[in-house]
Amino acid sequence: MILFGPVGVGKTHIAQALGHMAIRQGADVRFAKTSRVLAELAGGHADRTWDKRLHELVRFDVLILNDFAMRQLNATQADDLYELVSARQGKSLIITSNRSPSDWYPLFPNPVVAESLLDRVINTSHQVIMNGPSYRPNKRPRNGS
Template sequence: MFGPVGVGKTHVAQALGHLAIRLGANVRFAKTSRILADLAGGHADRTWDRRLRELVRPDVLILDDFAMRQLTASQADDLYELVSERQGRSLILTSNRAPSDWYPLFPNPVVAESLLDRLINTSHQVITNGPSYRPNKRPRAGGTEKTNKPSIK
C-alpha cells in the first residue's frame, strides 16, 4: 500500500491486521526501521536466526513505513532474507514511495531486483491518494472540524 503522507495507509494496514486477528490469524505490526534494528541487534549478539524465525512465524506481518530511506547492505540483505523466508505468507507494506522508487534505495542492484521482484510481482498494490488527515487533527479555534476523505484505488 503506497501513497502520500497522512492519507491513512497505516490505519488501513492496522485495520486489515485487526480483521485477520478476528479471523484467527497471528499478526505482527512494526515499523520497518524497528524490524531492521532488531535484526541488526541479532547480528551483534548472535541471535539473528532466532529473531528472523520470530518474524517469519506470524500469519501476517505488517511492515509500516517501508522504503523511507536508503538501506545499508546489511539491512538490504536482512530484508531479502525476511521476505524470502516468508514466501507464501501474508506481508503488508505501507510506503510513501511507489514501488518503482524503491530500487535506488538498495546498495546492491542484484539484491534489489531479487527482493523487489518477490514483493512487487506477487502482490496486490493498493494506491491511496488524497489530502492528509493530519491537518484535520490539529486543534481549531471554536471546535470546527474540517474533513477531507482520502480515496483508495
C-alpha cells in the first residue's frame, strides 16, 4: 500500500494504525523511517553484517517505510532498497510519501534499478491519495492570553 499526499494530512497516522491492526491479528510489524532503514543497511556494509540486517527486515510480516522518497538516493541506497523489496516479495509493505509515485523515478541514480524496484512496488500496490489541509496547525499550543 502506498499512502501519499502533502505534509500533515495523516499518512503516518494511518500507516501506524494499519500496523497496529496487523499486530492485533498476530503479525510481526516493523515501522521505520526509510532513511533509518537505509542507514541500518549502510551500517551492515561497514561492519559486514548486511545480510543479517537485510534478513531482519525481511522477516517481518508487515514493513512500514515512512517518509519514502524524501530525497535523492545514492547508488548504494537504491541497490539496498531494491534488494529489500525483492527479498520481501509476497510480504506486506506500506509506504508513506509526500511525493506521488510517478515523481520517485528521478530520485534514483540508475534508471534500470529505479524501473525494476518501482515496477515491483507501484504495480503491485493499492495507492491512496491523501489530500487536504495539514492537521498540525490544530495541534499548536494556544496562546495563554
